[in-house]
Amino acid sequence: xxxxxxxxxxxxLLASSEFxxxxxxxxxxxxxxPTPCTEWNVRQxxxxxxxxxxxxxxxLQGGDxxxxxxxxxxxxxxxxxxxxxxxxxxxxARAFGQDGAMQRVLDYPLGPVTGRQAxxxxxxxxxxxxxDLARAISAEESLDxxxxxxxxxxxxxxxxxxxxxxxxxxxxxxFFAAPEGTLPHDASQxxxxxxxxxxTPTSSH
Numbered sequence: 015x016x017x018x019x020x021x022x023x024x025x026x027l028l029a030s031s032e033f034x035x036x037x038x039x040x041x042x043x044x045x046x047x048p049t050p051c052t053e054w055n056v057r058q059x060x061x062x063x064x065x066x067x068x069x070x071x072x073x074l075q076g077g078d079x080x081x082x083x084x085x086x087x088x089x090x091x092x093x094x095x096x097x098x099x100x101x102x103x104x105x106x107a108r109a110f111g112q113d114g115a116m117q118r119v120l121d122y123p124l125g126p127v128t129g130r131q132a133x134x135x136x137x138x139x140x141x142x143x144x145x146d147l148a149r150a151i152s153a154e155e156s157l158d159x160x161x162x163x164x165x166x167x168x169x170x171x172x173x174x175x176x177x178x179x180x181x182x183x184x185x186x187x188x189f190f191a192a193p194e195g196t197l198p199h200d201a202s203q204x205x206x207x208x209x210x211x212x213x214t215p216t217s218s219h
Contacts, residue, residue, distance in 0.1 A: 067102035
């Protein structure tokens with residue numbers, strides 16, 4: 015039987031490199047442009063991703079959910095957004111690669127999770143936000159097909175036991191946007207996944 019969480023660090027690094035590729039394409043005037051995440055512009059989305067990586071590292075070091083939420087929007091980009099993001103990815107991958115990190119139970123805001131499950135959630139977040147960034151700056155929106163398939167096929171396991179998930183009909187939608195409308199029957203796997211995650215992949219920019 016295939017373990018859903020096998021090869022997680024490689025998946026995380028792949029998802030992160032995809033986001034970095036889009037980030038490298040951001041032009042100076044685009045940092046203030048809106049994103050599909052209505053509360054964030056492009057810079058705030060990049061900060062969410064960078065701060066998120068650092069906050070997951072803190073959870074592994076014994077940080078708690080209150081600290082995680084308190085630091086959620088604190089600037090982590092400084093004068094070099096791309097460099098700050100790349101550094102946060104490296105730090106996160108190194109932390110989760112340490113002995114015992116995957117088995118450690120973390121005080122995550124949506125409930126206690128193992129390091130393994132936390133990194134799966136992080137990888138999913140990174141993949142979906144790559145599409146958000148691409149849409150925001152009018153870049154190519156195709157996501158890595160392997161990542162899309164892995165997330166789409168294992169969404170229930172990735173979010174198992176959490177207080178809010180993108181797979182639950184009844185949820186607060188505090189962390190996950192609600193799906194809107196319906197998709198055509200021949201929608202791609204990427205479009206189906208994005209729709210489940212509250213995005214509108216077929217609408218014009």
